[in-house]
Amino acid sequence: MRSLMALAFFCLLLLKTHGQTKSTDITGTWLNDKKDAHVEIYQKGGNFFGKIVWLKEPNTPNGEPKTDRNNPTKSLRTREIMGIDIISDLSFDGKTWEDGKVYLPKKGKEADCSAELSEDHNSLALHITKLWFSTSVTWTRL
Template sequence: MLRKSSLFILLVAISFSAFAQSKDDILGKWLNPTGEGQIEIYKRGDKFFGKLAWIKEPNDQNGKPKTDEKNPTESLRNKPVLGLEILKNFIFDDGKWIDGTIYDPKSGKTYSCKLTLKSNNLLSVRGFISVSLIGRTEVFKRVK
């Protein structure tokens, strides 16, 4: 009986360590679900950020780089979308990256956001307004 209990405790401990995450596990490039863009997540100080590292259609119909034309700040509307920082100020807490924001260049809106690794190669991105219950989740795939 004692041997079975010890084995059970050992298996539980191993399973918890398999799911344990390091704060830097999120670093790297991630492909959005539609395949239209890649976000490169990087660290600046103790916070995490993400920028558009690649987009499927980087140029507009005139062959010029697409700009952040929907940005609510008029002076930023000429900034290229490629390289745009869309994830900002995330901190790592208890296996999640929280208290950050995500910017949607298609709408010009910024949302509260949290990030969670579902596995080493799948990132859950939850954008929301005020509370996490009102929002949308997308799953990004790690770029190898």
């Protein structure tokens, strides 16, 4: 009887831990909601960041690399969009990633963000908040 109870406990423990999310489950490359960029989410220190690693249209009509021309900081307007961090400082709370920032290069604006993985870990819901405006977008794992 004891061995049967021990086996049942072990099976329940396996079921419980199987569905848990690990902090690094968010890492990897994601296709954004507009399908015009790939963002690589990586861990640095205890937080998570996301940088642009591919753009559908990386160059201007003149053939020059697109730059961060709408950035409110004048000295950053000449940096290339490719490779910049657009997500910063997401921290894992055991289920979701919270207290981060997202930078929107097309607008030159920064907003608060949080993220949540789907159960199959192939979709990422990014929740973006600026003042009283809030929206969610869904990215797809590549």
